[in-house]
Amino acid sequence: MKIKTFMLVVWVIILFSNFTYQDTKPGIDSLKEAFKNDFTIGTALNSAQIEERNPTVNNLIIQQFNVATPENVMKSALLQPKWGIYDFKMADKLIEYGNKHNIKINGHTLIWHSQLPGFMRRMQSTDSVKTFFNDHIKTVAGHYKGKVFSWDVVNEALNEDGTLRNSIFLQKLGEGYIAEAFRLTQEASPDTELYYNDYNNEQPAKRAGCIKLIKKIQESGARIDGVGIQGHWHLGKIPLKDIEESILAYSALGIKVMITELDIEILPRNFQGADVSQRLANTTESNPYPNGLPDSIQKQLADDYEALFKLFLKHKDKIARVTFWGVNDGDSWLNNWPIRGRTNYPLLFDRNNEPKPAYFKVIGLKQ
Numbered sequence: 001m002k003i004k005t006f007m008l009v010v011w012v013i014i015l016f017s018n019f020t021y022q023d024t025k026p027g028i029d030s031l032k033e034a035f036k037n038d039f040t041i042g043t044a045l046n047s048a049q050i051e052e053r054n055p056t057v058n059n060l061i062i063q064q065f066n067v068a069t070p071e072n073v074m075k076s077a078l079l080q081p082k083w084g085i086y087d088f089k090m091a092d093k094l095i096e097y098g099n100k101h102n103i104k105i106n107g108h109t110l111i112w113h114s115q116l117p118g119f120m121r122r123m124q125s126t127d128s129v130k131t132f133f134n135d136h137i138k139t140v141a142g143h144y145k146g147k148v149f150s151w152d153v154v155n156e157a158l159n160e161d162g163t164l165r166n167s168i169f170l171q172k173l174g175e176g177y178i179a180e181a182f183r184l185t186q187e188a189s190p191d192t193e194l195y196y197n198d199y200n201n202e203q204p205a206k207r208a209g210c211i212k213l214i215k216k217i218q219e220s221g222a223r224i225d226g227v228g229i230q231g232h233w234h235l236g237k238i239p240l241k242d243i244e245e246s247i248l249a250y251s252a253l254g255i256k257v258m259i260t261e262l263d264i265e266i267l268p269r270n271f272q273g274a275d276v277s278q279r280l281a282n283t284t285e286s287n288p289y290p291n292g293l294p295d296s297i298q299k300q301l302a303d304d305y306e307a308l309f310k311l312f313l314k315h316k317d318k319i320a321r322v323t324f325w326g327v328n329d330g331d332s333w334l335n336n337w338p339i340r341g342r343t344n345y346p347l348l349f350d351r352n353n354e355p356k357p358a359y360f361k362v363i364g365l366k367q
Contacts, residue, residue, distance in 0.1 A: 029063070030063050030064045031064045031065065031348075031359075031362070031363060032064060032065055032066040034362075034363045034365075034366040035322075035366065038312075038313060038316040038319075039312070039316055039319050039320055039321055039322055040066050040067045040104070040320065040321045040322075041064065041065055041066060041067065041321075041322055041323075041324075042065055042066070042067035042068060042069060042106065042260075042321055042322065042323030042324065043061060043064070043065045043067075043068055043069075043323060043324050043325075043326065043327050044068070044069050044070070044071045044261070044323065044324070044325045044326055044327075045061070045068045045069070045070055045071060045094065045097070045327075046071045046072070046331060047072075047073060047090055049061060049327065049331075050070075050073065050090065050093050050094050050097050051093065052097070056353050057327060057328070057331075057353060060327060060328070060349065060353050061101075061103075061327055062101045062103075065103060066102070066103055066104065067103060067104045067105075067106060067321055067323060068094070068097075068098060068103050068104070068105055068106070069105075069106045069108045069152075069260070069261075069323055070091065070094050070105075070107075070108055071325075071333070072115070073090040073091045073093075073094060074091050074094070074107055074108055074109065074140075075108075075109060075112065075115040076110075076111075076112070076115065076116055076117055076136055076140075077115045077116055077117050077118070078090070078091075078115075079091060079136075079140055080117050080136060080139075080140075081117060081118075082117070082119065083117070083119050083132075084135070086139060086140075086143075088143060091144075095144070095147045095148070104149045105147070105148045105149065106148065106149065106150045106151070106152065106195075106260075106321075106323070107140075107141075107144055107148040107150065107151040107152065107192075108151075108152045108155070108197070109151075109152040109153070109154070109155040109197065110136070110137050110140060110141065110151055110152070110153050110154070110181065110185060111133070111136075111137070111153065111154045111155065111157075111169060111177075111178075111181045112154075112155040112156060113156065113157075113165060113167035113168065113169065114156070116168070117132075120132065120168065123168070123172075125172075126172045126173070129168060129169065129172040129173060130172070130173060133169065133173060133177065133180075133181070134184060137181060137184040137185055137188065138184060138187075138188050141184070141185045141188035141189040141192070142188040142189065144189065144192075145188065145189040145191075145192070146189075146191065148189075148192060149192065149193060150192060150193035150194070150195060150225070150226075151185055151189070151192055151193070151194055151195065152195050152196075152197040152228060152260070153181050153182050153185045153194050153195060153196065153224075154178050154181050154182070154196055154197070155197045155198070156197070156198050156199065157169075157170075157178055157196075157198070157213065158198055158201065158206055158209045158210060158213065159206075159209075160200060160203070160205065160206055161205050161206070161209070162205045162206050162207070162208050162209020162210070162212070163209060164209075164213075175216075176220075178196075178213060178216070178217060179216060179217045179220035179222045180222075182194055182217050182220075182222035182223060182224055183220070183221075183222040186222060186223050193225040193226060193256075194223055194224055194225050194226075195224070195225060195226040195227060195228050195256075195258065195260075196210070196213065196214060196217070196224060196226075196227050196228065197227070197228035197230065197260055198210060198227075198228070198229075198230065199230040199232050199261070200230075201227070201229055201230075201246065202229050202239060202242045202243045202245075202246040203239070203242055204242065204245075207242075207245075207246050207249060210227065210250075211249060211250070211253065214227060214250070214253055214255065215253070218253070224255060225255060225256060226255050226256035226257065226258055226320065227250045227255055227256075227257060227258070228258045228259075228260035228261075229243070229246060229247075229250075229257065229258070229259055229260065230259075230260050230261035230262075230325075231259045231260065231261055231262040231263070231325075232261060232262075232263060232265065232325070233262075233263075233264050233265065233304075233308075234264065234265045235264055235265060235266050235297070235300055235301060235304060236300055236304065238264070238304050238307060238308060240307060240308075240311055243308075243311060244311055244314075244315070247311075247315045247318055247319065248315075248318075250318075251315075251318040256318075256319075256320040257315075257318050257319050257320065258319065258320055258321040258322070258323070259312065259319065259321070259322045259323065260321070260323050261323065261325035262308075262322060262323060262324045262325060263324065263325045263326065263332060263334060263346035263347055264301060264304055264305065264346050265334060265344070265346055266289070266293070266297065266301065266344055266345045266346060267286065267287065267288065267289070267334070267339075267342055267344055268285070268286060268288070286339050286342060287339070287341070287342045287343060289343060289345070290343045291343075293345050297345075298356065298357055298358075299357065301345065301356070301357070301358050302356070302357040302358040302360075302361040303361070304358075305348065305358040305361055305362050306358075306361040306362060306364075306365065309322075309362045309365055310365060313365060324347055324348065326346070326347050327347070327349065327353075328347060328349040328350060328351060328353050329344060329345050329346065329347050329349065329350050329351050330350075330351035332344055332346050332347055334346050348362065
């Protein structure tokens with residue numbers, strides 16, 4: 001009897017020593033596994049993650065995600081720091097990372113008004129801007145031909161009212177620059193999927209402008225395969241009705257819909273959107289949770305994510321991908337924008353790479 005009792009105690013100890021969050025949901029140990037028959041699950045990667053500097057973070061990425069978008073390393077300021085001089089080192093490492101871990105790469109982004117090379121500030125002539133525009137798309141898209149499965153060809157070209165943003169590209173090249181960007185990318189990388197990506201384009205006025213933009217691309221004869229709704233939303237204020245109407249409206253154009261930069265803002269700010277040029281002052285009121293979230297806020301975050309994924313699953317025939325903008329709370333861009341140094345909590349994994357209640361709400365939808 002004593003031996004049997006001892007063996008039973010040993011068995012119980014072994015069982016509980018191996019108990020992790022993965023075991024709480026039998027048969028499902030990751031987001032990518034849970035939603036494998038619905039849509040791909042992506043994340044945004046920074047340079048440290050691409051270089052696998054933190055083994056714990058790296059294991060989490062490999063376990064949970066099957067698509068990745070670079071946060072910065074494919075933006076034009078980094079790829080072409082000097083006129084006609086390209087630096088593909090970090091972006092090539094991203095491709096290697098994807099190949100190594102069976103993670104598909106979405107290129108981000110070819111044409112964006114922000115994070116442009118410094119030399120573009122000195123450009124005055126239409127010919128110079130056109131030369132940069134043509135050469136950058138052809139060179140970068142050509143370099144990654146067959147290596148990325150998709151490109152965010154043009155990023156954030158719209159104002160909140162749906163009109164075209166008065167970027168250097170609109171000023172010098174006219175409204176046709178967007179369709180031309182898609183034509184050039186298709187020419188340089190014919191088998192790559194081509195997307196337009198923006199924030200707040202689930203809001204009615206901006207959605208109308210986005211639909212107009214997509215139709216103009218299609219009417220030009222250029223190919224567009226999908227539209228990205230970034231999904232930078234706010235706690236307790238998820239615009240579910242607008243999101244659903246947008247999914248239906250974009251899908252009706254015959255293109256894929258993606259949620260491309262998903263996070264839920266916990267902390268207060270007095271404007272909506274993701275314009276990286278906007279900044280606010282750091283105050284005590286702007287950083288109310290430096291040492292952790294109250295249970296009530298944690299619950300609201302979990303409920304918001306659950307509601308979102310219920311909607312995504314309802315329209316899984318139209319949604320091709322859901323990408324989170326970051327791996328864990330500590331890496332989120334929202335810690336430093338629009339106020340530097342805040343402690344934010346917008347994702348499914350905390351600063352210790354542990355799953356939050358929101359994770360279990362989301363993955364629980366597949367039980």
